[in-house]
Amino acid sequence: MARALNVARKAESADALHVELVEFGSNRPSEGDVTIEIRAAGINPSDAKAMLGIMPSAVFPRTPGRDYAGVVIEGPAALVGVEAWGSGGDLGISRNGSHAERLKLPAAAIRPKPRALSMLEAGTVGVPFVTAYEGFRRSGFPARGDVVAVFGASGKVGQAAIQLAARAGATVFAVDRRDGAPRGFAAGPVRYLDASAGKPSDAIRAGTRGAGATLVFNTVGSPWFAEANASMAKRGTQVFISTVERSVPFDIFAFYRGMHTYVGIDSIALGAVDCAPVFEALTPGFEDGTLKPFAVSPASTFALEQGDEAYRKALAGSSERLAFVPHSR
Numbered sequence: 495m496a497r498a499l500n501v502a503r504k505a506e507s508a509d510a511l512h513v514e515l516v517e518f519g520s521n522r523p524s525e526g527d528v529t530i531e532i533r534a535a536g537i538n539p540s541d542a543k544a545m546l547g548i549m550p551s552a553v554f555p556r557t558p559g560r561d562y563a564g565v566v567i568e569g570p571a572a573l574v575g576v577e578a579w580g581s582g583g584d585l586g587i588s589r590n591g592s593h594a595e596r597l598k599l600p601a602a603a604i605r606p607k608p609r610a611l612s613m614l615e616a617g618t619v620g621v622p623f624v625t626a627y628e629g630f631r632r633s634g635f636p637a638r639g640d641v642v643a644v645f646g647a648s649g650k651v652g653q654a655a656i657q658l659a660a661r662a663g664a665t666v667f668a669v670d671r672r673d674g675a676p677r678g679f680a681a682g683p684v685r686y687l688d689a690s691a692g693k694p695s696d697a698i699r700a701g702t703r704g705a706g707a708t709l710v711f712n713t714v715g716s717p718w719f720a721e722a723n724a725s726m727a728k729r730g731t732q733v734f735i736s737t738v739e740r741s742v743p744f745d746i747f748a749f750y751r752g753m754h755t756y757v758g759i760d761s762i763a764l765g766a767v768d769c770a771p772v773f774e775a776l777t778p779g780f781e782d783g784t785l786k787p788f789a790v791s792p793a794s795t796f797a798l799e800q801g802d803e804a805y806r807k808a809l810a811g812s813s814e815r816l817a818f819v820p821h822s823r
Contacts, residue, residue, distance in 0.1 A: 497820070498557045498594030499801045504547040508809045511545055513558070513801040528569030528601050530578060534617030535592040536561035537796070537816035540762070542805040544587055549762065552587050558805075559591030559818070561620025563613045569601055579607035580773055581620035582766025593798065595820045603766035605773045608780040614795070615787035618815045619776070622788070625761045626654035626711070627772050629733040633709055633757045638663035641702050643694070643725050645669045646713035647686070650788060650815065651735060653678035655711045660684060661784045667707065667725075669694040669718070676813055679786035695724035706730060716742045723748065731755040788815040795819045 495517045505511040523529050541559055544552040563579040580603055585591040590598070607616040636642050642659040646652045647668035653676075659666045660682035668677075673688040685701060687694045699706055706727035712718050715737025722732050723745070734756065748754075764772075779785030794814040796804040801818075808816055 496595040497798060498590065498596075499559075499798055500555055500557055501545050502555045504552075504554060505545050508542075508546065508806060511542065511802065511805055511809075513545075513805065515798055515801065523568050523598050526601055527598055528566050528573055528604060530562065530564040530597045530599060531567045532562055532564040532592055532595055532597055532617075532818075532820050533613035534563045535559050535594075535818045535820070536581075536618035536620050537593075537804050537808050537818060538621045539808050539811070540621065541586055541591070541593070542808045545805065549587055551762065556586065557590040557592075557594050558586040559593035559597075560585045560587075561617055562592035562597055563607055563611075563615075563617035564597070566604060567596075573601060573604055576604060577607050577613070577616075578604045579611075579616040579619065580605060580766055581624050581769050582764065583760075583762035583769075584765040587762060593801070593818050595798070600767055603770050605770050605777070608777050610781050610783070611787055614790055614817060614819065618790055618817050619773075619780075619787055621761060622650035622654040623658075623776055623785075624764065624769050624772050625651045625735055625759060626658055627776065628761060628764065629655065629711055629735060629757065629759045630658055630709075632759060633731045633733050633755070636662045636664035636709055640664040640708040641667070641698075641705070641727065642709050642711065643667040643669060643698055643707035643722070644711045644713070645694070645718040645722050648675035648677070648813070649713050652711070652713045653788070655713070656680050656684055657779075657785050659709075659711075661779055664708075665702070667694070667698050667701065669721075678788070681784040689721075693721060693724070695721050698725045702727070709733070714738065716740075723754075726752060726754055729753045729755075731757060733757045733759060735759045735761070790815050790817055
């Protein structure tokens with residue numbers, strides 16, 4: 495027998511959010527599947543938002559959780575014993591997810607975790623790095639000589655985008671609404687801009703001799719739309735992963751005169767098998783230290799019994815990376 499968190503129905507509000515800890519049988523995986531014993535599973539805001547009906551593709555009942563690290567305990571002989579890491583937009587949304595003691599996955603989703611990372615570190619890389627990587631894959635990976643501006647730089651996706659851009663050797667500008675916003679690791683220099691002290695677009699253009707940013711990674715959407723557009727170089731690209739307001743004023747003339755490109759990213763559309771090559775591509779950076787996992791403090795780890803507390807903390811906008819550690823207590 496193993497235990498898993500279970501959400502039976504959509505919650506009407508964050509206060510009404512409730513998950514149960516249930517036991518389920520240890521059925522052997524079907525042909526082509528594996529069973530993973532979960533050692534750590536990141537808790538993303540989207541995990542909790544799905545319980546509120548914000549993710550229209552979410553089905554009930556189910557076990558939440560998209561990110562994971564653990565050990566393959568059942569499946570093809572070549573995979574048993576592999577320490578794996580991963581994520582998937584289908585996990586915890588259209589199929590049972592990782593906030594459990596065990597997780598069943600297609601064998602094609604399995605990738606060995608970097609040896610340099612602990613289980614806790616590997617289990618919390620997931621959604622932020624997948625989203626940042628997919629944004630750059632779709633828009634064209636930055637290279638040395640490119641200018642990347644990340645709006646909403648203190649968020650976890652923003653921090654991941656900064657790491658990937660800095661590793662590539664790009665010139666990186668990181669924009670936040672206030673001075674002293676959380677800053678993560680970067681393998682190269684990053685210029686941080688406090689938007690409360692002036693327009694980021696002015697600073698980005700001043701720092702690029704008027705050219706602007708080759709690529710703008712907008713992690714917030716509508717609040718930064720105008721400033722991000724003003725920061726873009728000729729033939730520049732802006733990546734969107736989220737928004738506050740669904741509609742924004744759009745200057746078509748400036749768009750086509752600038753020969754700009756907009757790229758939309760929905761990580762929910764990337765299933766666990768789709769995400770596997772992303773984790774394979776990220777592994778060298780985590781092995782050589784040019785990419786770093788997020789710090790997770792003991793106060794930000796939870797037993798499965800603390801499910802309601804953990805999800806409410808995620809919904810409250812915790813700046814800390816949160817994780818379930820099923821076998822810790």
